[in-house]
Amino acid sequence: MANLFKPKFFSLLKKGFTKKQVSQDMLSGVVVGIVALPLAIAFAVASGVSPEKGLITAVIAGFLISLLGGSRVQIGGPTGAFIVIIYAIVEQYGINGLMISTVMAGIILIAFGLLRLGNLLKFFPHPLIVGFTSGIALVIFSTQIKDAFGLPIEKVPSEFTEKWSLYFSHLSEFNPTALIITLVTIFITIYFKKITQKIPGSFVAIVLITLAVQLFDIPVSTIETFFGEIPNKFSLEWPAIEWSELSLYLAPALTIALLGGIESLLSAVVSDGMIGGNHRSNTELIAQGIANMVTPFFGGIPATGAIARTATNVKNGGRTPISGMMHAVTLLVIMLFVGKWAKLIPMSVLAGILIVVAYNMSEWRSFLTILKGSVFDIIVLLTTFLLTVLVDLTIAIEIGVVLSALLFMKRMADSGTKGLFSVDSDVINEYTEIPKEIGVYEISGPFFFGSAKHYGELIRETGFKSKILIIRMRHVPFIDATGVHNFRGTLCLLLGAHIKIYLSGVNPEVRKELVKGNIAQMVGPEHIFDSFDDAVKAAKANLVEEPHVTSHRECE
Numbered sequence: 036m037a038n039l040f041k042p043k044f045f046s047l048l049k050k051g052f053t054k055k056q057v058s059q060d061m062l063s064g065v066v067v068g069i070v071a072l073p074l075a076i077a078f079a080v081a082s083g084v085s086p087e088k089g090l091i092t093a094v095i096a097g098f099l100i101s102l103l104g105g106s107r108v109q110i111g112g113p114t115g116a117f118i119v120i121i122y123a124i125v126e127q128y129g130i131n132g133l134m135i136s137t138v139m140a141g142i143i144l145i146a147f148g149l150l151r152l153g154n155l156l157k158f159f160p161h162p163l164i165v166g167f168t169s170g171i172a173l174v175i176f177s178t179q180i181k182d183a184f185g186l187p188i189e190k191v192p193s194e195f196t197e198k199w200s201l202y203f204s205h206l207s208e209f210n211p212t213a214l215i216i217t218l219v220t221i222f223i224t225i226y227f228k229k230i231t232q233k234i235p236g237s238f239v240a241i242v243l244i245t246l247a248v249q250l251f252d253i254p255v256s257t258i259e260t261f262f263g264e265i266p267n268k269f270s271l272e273w274p275a276i277e278w279s280e281l282s283l284y285l286a287p288a289l290t291i292a293l294l295g296g297i298e299s300l301l302s303a304v305v306s307d308g309m310i311g312g313n314h315r316s317n318t319e320l321i322a323q324g325i326a327n328m329v330t331p332f333f334g335g336i337p338a339t340g341a342i343a344r345t346a347t348n349v350k351n352g353g354r355t356p357i358s359g360m361m362h363a364v365t366l367l368v369i370m371l372f373v374g375k376w377a378k379l380i381p382m383s384v385l386a387g388i389l390i391v392v393a394y395n396m397s398e399w400r401s402f403l404t405i406l407k408g409s410v411f412d413i414i415v416l417l418t419t420f421l422l423t424v425l426v427d428l429t430i431a432i433e434i435g436v437v438l439s440a441l442l443f444m445k446r447m448a449d450s451g452t453k454g455l456f457s458v459d460s461d462v463i464n465e466y467t468e469i470p471k472e473i474g475v476y477e478i479s480g481p482f483f484f485g486s487a488k489h490y491g492e493l494i495r496e497t498g499f500k501s502k503i504l505i506i507r508m509r510h511v512p513f514i515d516a517t518g519v520h521n522f523r524g525t526l527c528l529l530l531g532a533h534i535k536i537y538l539s540g541v542n543p544e545v546r547k548e549l550v551k552g553n554i555a556q557m558v559g560p561e562h563i564f565d566s567f568d569d570a571v572k573a574a575k576a577n578l579v580e581e582p583h584v585t586s587h588r589e590c591e
Contacts, residue, residue: 039149039317042103044356056354063353064361067110070235070347071097071362072369074392076258076377077385078113079336081178082121084130085262086377088336089113090370091269094363096326096338101359103322105315106303108353110344110362111326115392116298117291117337119174119428124287126193132284134274134331139281139288140295144324147296153316159297160443162416163435165401167294170423170431172397175389182386183217185210185255195424213255213383216244220387232350237388244384245376258385259378267374269333290429291327291337299323299340309349343395411442444483473574474501479510482545484517491525498529498536503574507567509540519552526557535577538563539570 071093079089093112100111124133147153177198181188186205192198220240227236248255258265303314319340326338348358405416415438422431469475474497478490498504514522526536536558541549546563549555555563564570 039151040321041105041315041318042322042356043105043107043315043318044102047107047355052355052357057357059352060355060357061361063348063351064358065365066233066351067344067348067353067358067362068365068369069238071110071112071341071344071366073235073237073241073385073388074341074344075113075366076380077388077392078115078118080258080262080382080385081115081118081175081389082113082336083125084121084133084336085265086258087265087267087370087374088334090366090374091333092330092335092338094367094370095333095335096330097366098360098363099326099329100299100322100338100340101356101363103318103325104340104356104359105318105322106306106340106345107312107314107355108306108310108345108348108358109299109303109314109319109340109356110348110359111299111323111338111340112344113336114298114339114341115175115389115396116168116171116294117339118178119171119423120287120290120294121336122178123193123427128284128287131274132287133336134272135276135281136284136287136291137331137335137337138274138328139284140291140337141324141326141328143288143292144296144320144327146324147292148317148320148324151317153300153320159436160412160415160439161401162405162412163419163432163439164297164301165398165405166416166419166435167423167428167431169397169399169402170420171428172393173424175396176393179386179389179393182256182382183214183390185213185383210255212253213381216248216253216255216381216383217387217390220244220384221391224388224391235347237391240387241380241384245380248381249379253381256382257378258380258382261382262378265374265378267371272332272334274331286429290432292324293432294428295323295327295337295339296320298342302340302342302345305342306345306349309346310354411446415439415442444486469571470575470578472502472578473571474498474504475507476504477507477510480512482508482511482514482518482522484515487515487518487521490518491521494525495528498525498534499532501534503535503537503578504529505537505539505567505570505574507539508542508545509567511542511545514545514548519548519554522549523552523554523557526554530557535574536562537570537574539567540565 072090075089075093076086077089079086079092082089089112097110097112100109104111121133124136128136174195177195178191180186180199180202181191184202184206186202187208188201188205192201220237223240223243224236227234227239247253248257299319300316303316303319306312307314323339330336330338344362348362351358353359402416402420405412415435418438419431419435422434476494476497480486482490494504494506529536538549538558541563546555549563562573564573
């Protein structure tokens with residue numbers, strides 16, 4: 036456990052912090068806290084929960100992730116990726132169901148860390164990640180059209196096509212003032228960084244436009260219109276748990292855990308590249324799990340590492356977890372003393388901020404690049420993207436992972452098939468002169484269930500044309516149970532037809548499996564060679580000998 040859970044903060048604390056670094060980290064934390072303020076509110080509102088829940092999450096989860104995490108500079112809190120999931124869970128199960136799902140997700144994340152799955156989550160294929168990230172971006176954008184245009188719609192349906200159908204039917208009723216505010220917000224958010232990068236454009240947009248709306252009494256919807264007063268205090272909450280219904284929350288909890296784990300580790304990897312560091316992935320997962328287990332009891336929502344805020348932290352000089360903890364403290368102070376005025380923020384301002392977030396999340400350049408690549412990658416990308424947008428993120432991730440695995444196996448099987456060749460190949464003739472009575476077949480790639488049947492058919496086809504068959508296995512990294520079973524059946528047929536079998540280039544791991552599967556005994560240990568040349572010499576020498584006859588017992 037000690038090796039699995041080693042928070043960076045305590046490791047750095049033993050070495051000691053310099054006064055200069057602490058000052059830099061605290062200043063960076065304040066800046067990141069200001070950056071996180073509008074995002075925390077916007078993500079909560081877009082998720083269908085009250086704005087203070089976003090602030091509570093950024094404060095509590097943000098502090099715990101920095102204190103206990105495996106990254107020096109990770110900033111934790113609510114993120115745009117969770118909007119779709121949270122909205123769906125709240126709509127189906129209510130706030131109580133969201134609390135239970137988040138706590139369960141925290142437990143799953145801790146289990147991931149304890150099982151050392153930190154590195155495994157990094158192997159999710161890039162097209163899958165881009166597919167559901169781009170899908171989430173489009174869904175976030177579509178959820179903001181109502182507030183961006185000030186449409187008089189009470190209830191927006193969750194289904195993508197129904198949502199847009201409703202928008203178009205009410206488009207003639209849009210509020211020009213709301214649309215102007217949205218466009219001005221987008222403009223300030225994007226271009227204010229040309230003036231200074233110390234203060235985020237989204238924060239400036241909120242302050243300036245909220246003041247203008249109040250001073251000139253501009254008729255637009257505000258946070259107060261939908262949520263009333265915003266509490267500026269914490270309260271302990273306990274979900275009503277029906278133990279018999281816990282299985283209902285397993286799918287959403289797993290989605291939260293997978294998405295949270297992937298996003299936090301991606302953020303940690305990106306920040307490692309920026310500071311030349313090396314995060315501890317399993318510690319990071321455990322910290323994310325603890326944060327998600329604790330935060331819901333104070334009214335928070337799911338949290339993970341936030342790539343944009345983490346990058347902002349690094350660019351402002353943050354180099355230790357102190358900056359992440361200071362970001363949480365800054366938000367706490369704002370929530371306690373200024374939060375009551377957050378109710379005055381126009382909804383169209385939040386819509387403008389989230390439209391920019393959706394654009395930044397969309398990864399459209401990566402999307403287009405993948406579309407120009409392999410057909411397998413395109414299938415994974417489009418399937419995950421369309422399922423995320425039109426069906427459900429949970430299903431998108433589940434099917435995306437399964438589809439990626441199946442297509443990977445298909446590619447491995449195809450690459451192995453392409454590596455098969457027989458005696459008349461020019462490549463073989465480079466080695467030595469081989470009599471026509473000797474057939475040669477090479478297996479290139481893993482001998483697993485995805486390729487075992489095809490391998491067996493091709494080996495039989497070549498074997499029945501020869502008196503002796505040499506099977507080259509130098510490029511076989513492993514063989515699974517299906518491979519052993521099919522290989523044994525194929526060799527039994529060939530041995531029963533009095534065809535001698537020689538194996539060459541068998542690595543120790545594969546040889547071990549062949550011994551366990553009785554294949555080494557069937558072929559004869561003396562017919563297994565390390566080099567192809569030795570196998571050819573032995574085959575030539577044995578051409579005139581009586582064929583090896585296998586017994587029925589050997590082929591059972």
